[in-house]
Amino acid sequence: MSEKDIIIHAATADRWPDFEDLMGKKGGYGGCWCMTWRLTNKSFDAQKGEGNRLAMKKTFELGRPPGLLAYDGSQAVAWCSVAPRTDFTRLEASRVLKPVDERDVWSVSCFLIRKSHRKTGLTVALLKAACEFVREQGGDVLEGYPIAPNKKPYPAVYAWTGFEAAFVRAGFTEVLRRSDTRPIMRKTLIAA
Structure with missing residues (x-):
């Protein structure tokens, strides 16, 4: 796989089957369906699995795409969740990741990359595409x-x-670090 083989698209409603295939039977990381940051702990736990799948499907159908999908040929091989920070309820409640300032920021909250495509630079490609998506x-x-791991591997x-x-x-550059292993990184897309 080379970078030119990868095409990145907004995660529109018609791409839901591709997202569902990428998430697999378990729904990503243990039934999260990439709803972890969008819900309170209580709501997330209450609807883990099928409830989260249905909630993310509804998010896909609401209009603004909730993220990006990277394709190698016709197969979705990676996902990046990107939306206004206010869409991510759990970020607002985090002591470590609480807002840095009053600016209206968008957030990249998570990635899922097929095992076959890990360590190929897809995260960087998705981040660059996310910058363009947010700018648009x-x-x-x-x-x-x-x-920011403090031990390897x-x-x-x-x-x-x-x-x-x-x-x-x-x-991206670090703007704040309230935890040794969790920097808050930003990229300015348009001059403020």
Whole structure:
């Protein structure tokens, strides 16, 4: 696979079957269906699995795509959740990831990459595409919350918010770090 073989599309309602296939029978990481950041802990636990699948399907159908899908040929091989930070309820409640300032930012909250396509640069490609997507939606700041592992190797499957190094390669800079392993990274897309 080369970077030119990968095409990234907005996750529109017609791409739901591709997203569903990528998430697999377990629904991503243990039935999350990428709803972890969009719900309170209580709501997430109450609808884990099928409830989360139905909630994400509804999110796909609401209009603005909830993220991006990367394709290798006709198969979706990676996902990146991206939306205004206000869409991610759990971020608002986090002590470590609470807002840095009053700016209206968009957030990249998670990634899912097929095992066959990990360690190929897809996270960086998705981050660059997310910047363009947010710019097209009128956003001017994109923020992410990657893992900055303090021990190696760190299993990629647990780095669903991405690795700090990928954000740096995509042009993001650290704006705040309330935890040794969780920097808040930003990229300004349009001059403020």
